[in-house]
Amino acid sequence: MKGLNLWDLRQQLDAANILICFNGPLSQSIIEQLGVAVRRHLEGEALDEGTLYDVFAVYIEQSQNIQNYTAKKAAEGIHASPGSSGVHFDAATIAIGRVEPDHYLVTAGNPVAKADLPALTALLDALAGLDADGLKALYREQRRKPRTGSGAGLGLIDMARKASRPLEYQVREMDEHTAYFHLIAVI
Amino acid sequence: MQYYEKAASVSTPWVRLDPELGRIDLVGESYPANSFEFYQPIVEWLSAYLALDSVHPVHVELELSYVNTGSIKSMLDLFDLLEQAHQDGRAVAVVWKYDSRNQRALETAEEFSEDVSFPFKTLDTFVP
Numbered sequence: 001m002k003g004l005n006l007w008d009l010r011q012q013l014d015a016a017n018i019l020i021c022f023n024g025p026l027s028q029s030i031i032e033q034l035g036v037a038v039r040r041h042l043e044g045e046a047l048d049e050g051t052l053y054d055v056f057a058v059y060i061e062q063s064q065n066i067q068n069y070t071a072k073k074a075a076e077g078i079h080a081s082p083g084s085s086g087v088h089f090d091a092a093t094i095a096i097g098r099v100e101p102d103h104y105l106v107t108a109g110n111p112v113a114k115a116d117l118p119a120l121t122a123l124l125d126a127l128a129g130l131d132a133d134g135l136k137a138l139y140r141e142q143r144r145k146p147r148t149g150s151g152a153g154l155g156l157i158d159m160a161r162k163a164s165r166p167l168e169y170q171v172r173e174m175d176e177h178t179a180y181f182h183l184i185a186v187i
Numbered sequence: 188m189q190y191y192e193k194a195a196s197v198s199t200p201w202v203r204l205d206p207e208l209g210r211i212d213l214v215g216e217s218y219p220a221n222s223f224e225f226y227q228p229i230v231e232w233l234s235a236y237l238a239l240d241s242v243h244p245v246h247v248e249l250e251l252s253y254v255n256t257g258s259i260k261s262m263l264d265l266f267d268l269l270e271q272a273h274q275d276g277r278a279v280a281v282v283w284k285y286d287s288r289n290q291r292a293l294e295t296a297e298e299f300s301e302d303v304s305f306p307f308k309t310l311d312t313f314v315p
Contacts, residue, residue, distance in 0.1 A: 028220040032197045049289040053253065057291070060218050060255050067220065140298075143259055154256040 017105075018097035025090040026070070031063045038096055042104075054162040054187045055104045059096060061155040062108040062183060066092045069110065078113075083175030087111045099186060103164060109182040111174055117181065121169065123156060124183075128166035135161045159185050188239065191232055199225055200251060204232045211247045211265075218255035226261030233265060237272050244278035245269060250312070252285070252292050259295075266303055273305035280306045287311045 013021055019041055022034055038059060042052045070090040073079065080088045093109040112120070130138065139157045160167050168184040188206030195201040200215030211233065219225040236245070247269065254262065266281075273279040281303075283296040293309060300307040 028198070031220075036197065049286075050291060053289055053291045057253065057255070060253075064218070064220070064255065064257065143256070143263060154260065158256045 013095070013097075016095075016097055017099065018095045020097075021093075021095040023091075023093045025088070026063055026067050026092045026094075028067070031060070031067065034063075034094070035059060051102075051104070051187060055096065055106055058106040058159045058162050058185050058187060059094070061159050062106060062185070063092070063094055065155050066094075066108060066110045069112070069116075073113070081111060081113070081175055081178035083177035085111075085175035085178060087174055087178060104187045106185045106187060107183065109180055111178050112181040114177055114179050117171065117179060120181070121171070123153065124167055124169055127157065127160040130160070132161070163187055188236055189232070191228065202229060204229065204236075206236060209236070209243045209245050211245070213248075214250040216253040217251055217258040217262075218253065219258070222255065222257035222261045226258070226264065230261070230264050230268070233268050237268060237277075241275060241277060244280070245272060247279075247281045248284070249281065249296075250284040251295070252289060254295055262299070263302075266299060269305060270303050273303075280308070282308045282310055284310045284312045287313045 020034065020038055022030065024030075035056060039052065039056055042055060047055075070092075073089045078089065080086050089111055091111060095105070095107050097105045099105045127135065127138075135157060139154070139161060142154050142157055145153075156167070163185045165186050170182040170184070172180045172182070174180050189204075190206060191202065191204040193199075193202040195215040198216065198218045198220075200213045200217050203210075203212040205211075211229070213229075217225075233245075236243075247265075269279045269281070281300075283299075285292040285296060287293070296307075296309050300309070
């Protein structure tokens with residue numbers, strides 16, 4: 001069995017300027033406590049209130065999107081991928097770091113059923129093509145829509161409005177039914 | 188009508204619904220795991236209060252430094268009820284308190300006020 005080399009993991013996180021990283025099943029209390037820790041840390045860096053707020057807000061939206069997706073899958077009776085990886089849908093990875101002196105990275109990854117990917121990536125691709133006014137208009141339209149599906153729409157638009165550049169994503173195959181979806185926001 | 192009060196938590200605001208005063212208070216931050224569940228009793232309370240008669244005024248005091256998108260959807264349900272009551276001739280007023288060091292809180296308030304026609308005041312609580 002190949003053991004985990006924590007030192008290598010730490011070196012990798014340090015090299016990417018990651019302040020806080022979490023990997024495992026998410027819960028509301030973990031989201032809250034990590035959020036408090038992130039805020040304390042950023043307050044220590046004497047960040048202006050606006051940036052601090054945006055980093056926290058994007059972190060909350062990302063982690064709650066994953067939590068909501070996990071809950072939606074669980075409601076369908078699916079807790080883990082039916083594919084060969086058998087990965088659990090609640091297995092999330094979240095990291096917050098500093099990418100440039102004035103910019104922060106808020107990023108999260110989670111297993112997503114391949115069938116759910118096209119709608120998600122289509123929305124993100126559409127958001128990348130919108131300017132601030134376009135995002136605001138879409139936000140106002142979306143927040144009036146009834147609660148349906150995963151509810152991820154409004155959260156993603158909100159993140160796009162708070163990010164200083166278009167949201168990016170990466171998709172990596174985990175098994176025949178499931179992909180690892182990685183969302184990247186820079187504030 | 189029942190008086191309702193709920194203590195704040197890390198992710199939910201202090202809530203007070205006072206039928207004597209015709210007043211709703213929400214103070215704190217709002218990002219519960221299930222915002223619909225959290226706001227449902229408040230929305231139902233307001234509906235019941237508005238159904239009692241058509242004359243008693245409604246005063247809403249909000250001091251919410253952070254509101255997640257799930258809570259925003261639920262708060263729109265509240266504002267829709269208030270807007271309808273206002274259209275029906277009832278006195279409705281909202282005061283949204285914010286700290287001017289956090290401009291995002293003011294923007295959140297303004298995005299709500301753009302959608303309504305009743306008196307909606309923003310009040311800076313920051314004392315330099």
